[in-house]
Amino acid sequence: MTALDPATQPPRPLDVVVLAAGAGTRMRSKLPKMLHQVLGRPMVAWSVRAAQQLGARDIVVVTGHGAAQVEEALAPLGVRFARQEAQLGTGHAFLQAAHQLRGGADVLVLYGDSPMLPASTLRALLDAHRSGHNALTVLTSELPDATGYGRIIRAPGGEVLKIVEEKAATPQERLVREFNSGVYVMNAQAPELAERIGNDNAAGEYYITDLLALYRQSGSRVAAFRIADPGEVMGANDRVQLAELENIMRARINEAHMRAGVTIQDPATTLIEDTVTIAPDSLLEPGVILRGETRIGEGVTVGAYSVLSDCVLEDGVTIKAHSVLEGSYVGRGSDVGPFARLRPGTRLGEGVHIGNFVETKNARLHGGVKAGHLSYLGDVEIGQETNIGAGTIVANFDGLNKHQSSIGAGVFIGSNSTLIAPRLIGDGAFVAGGSTLNKDVPEGAMAIARGQQRNMEGWSRRYWQGMGEKVGQKLPWLASWLAQHPGSDH
Structure with missing residues (x-):
């Protein structure tokens, strides 16, 4: 039988362990440290997302402090959990997850409070690990002053000998600039070796760094993969560091959009989550916030201090300053604001005009509709080229239930009108200003529903x-x- 060439074999599967059991006392918060957000996503979810981008077979998150909250937050991501009931160190935490691994896979260890590490770096780490036929590869970087970190100690030829923790390092070892990030890729032997980690140290804890010595004792090859940017392995232990991480990630995302053809007038005040897509030749004015699954077409302008969440803006849309849009669709060439609010379920056709202090909710406005001022349009469909006068209210709520109304095409709604839902206004109808409608209006009719004016001489x-x-x-x-x-x- 001819031996199989290892180079032609498919890569081993990858399992990922995310260590997320720490208490994070320096956050001074009732919220578990791992759930504090960076750009709209809990810190630990960034590590899970990176693992998913690598195509991990299994992802096991080790939880401890606030375990129930962390597990509830991550459950929709389809990961598995291992509880570390007692905080006995990183080696002990890894062992809890190792008991759930199926075996036969490379194992990547990540930390839940290090959201900066991109999947591209992890992919390069994994490639170096496999191409070098390593048993363990540790991710490292360098700092001018690596105080607080474990140091990477190498032989004169560059071979990795050990990882020395700060407390145990000699004065000479503390001068070493290369530090341990805490991220490792290991072969399938890792769960077995983890059982042999001891706690014979000053803290009485089980350290995952001991795996390096255990691999070397077994005659296996260990190596380090050094990255140029130490910022990629930054973690957040308090709210100051959390803000620093968010600023760095915001800058990364904003730069990528600008290099792709988007104008961002003031990147320092602009926040764009990584799930947002923006086509070229769009303009973001200062203070804009874009969240969730927002998609912005070409030639769009988003005005200063506007906030958009899970919205679609087609080509040529203008959002004027201080507008808030949630779960809404805005058709080509429409304009919204200033000071407008589009709530979930809003769909604007092409060339719709929504002016200042107009609020919509679960509303479908067809092409050419105009609602210029001070109106509330809830649970309503409005036909093309209808004009909604200032102060119009669609009164859709009776105290218990919401009711749907329909306004036809080419309708004129006079200012300060109230439509008590459910109402049907036919095409081409006219509603006189100041009317309160509790009956439907036929096509082409004019409705007047207001008290007769009476002047009382001398009363004033x-x-x-x-x-x-x-x-x-x-x-x-x-x-x-x-x-x-x-x-x-x-």
Whole structure:
């Protein structure tokens, strides 16, 4: 039988262990450290996402402090969990996960509080591990001052000999600039060797770094993969470091969009989550926040201090300043704002105009609809080229249930009108300003629903005269006018 060439064999599967059991006391928070967010995603979820991008077979997250909350937050991501009930060190944490691994795979160890590490770096680490036929490869980098980190100690020829923790390092070893990131790739022997980690140290804990010595004792090859940017392995132990991480990640994302053809006028005040897509030749003014699955087409302008979450903006849309859009679709060439709010379920057709202080919710506005000022449009469909006057309210809630209304095409709704849902307004209808409608309006009809005006001569003068001296004290112009127009007693 001819031996199989290892180079032609498919790569071994990859299992990932994410260590996320730490208490994070320096966060000074009731929220578990791993759930503090960086750019809209819990810190630990960034590590899970990187593992998923690598095509991991199994992902096991080790939980401890706030375990129930962390597991609830990550459950939708399809990962498995291992509990570390007692905080006995990183080696002990890894062992809890190792008991759940199926075996026969390379094992990548990540930390839940290091969201900066991109999948591209991890992929390069994995490739170096496999091409070098290593048993263990540790990810390292260099700092001018590596105080606080474990040091990578090498032989004169470059071979990795050991990892020395800060407390145990000699003065000479503390001068070493290459540090241990805590990220490892190991072969399938890792779970077995982890059973042999001891706790004969000052802290009485089980350290995952001991695996390096155990691999060397077994005659296996260990190596280090050094990266140029130490910032990629930065973690967050308090809220100051958390803010630093977010600023770095924001800058990365903003730079990528600008290099792809997007104009960002003030990157320092612009926040774009990594799930957002933006086509070239769009413009973001200062203070813009883009979240979730937002997709922005070409030639779009998003005005200053606008906030968009899970929205689609087609080509040529203009969002004016201080507008808030959630779960909405805005058709080609439409404009929204300033100070407008589009709530979930809003769909605007092409060329729709939504002006200042207009709010929509679960509303479908067809092409050419105009709602310029101070209106609420909830649970309604509005036909093309209809005009919604200032102050129009679709009263969709009866205290218990929401009701749907329909306004046809080419309708004119006069200012300060109220439509008590459910209402049907036919095509081409006209609603007189100030009307309150509790009946449907047929196609082509005009509806007037307001009380008849009645002018009561002299009523105002008599009212103010009855107020006595208070009028002179607070309203001197009116007191003078009353003196000049005393009227009659009748």
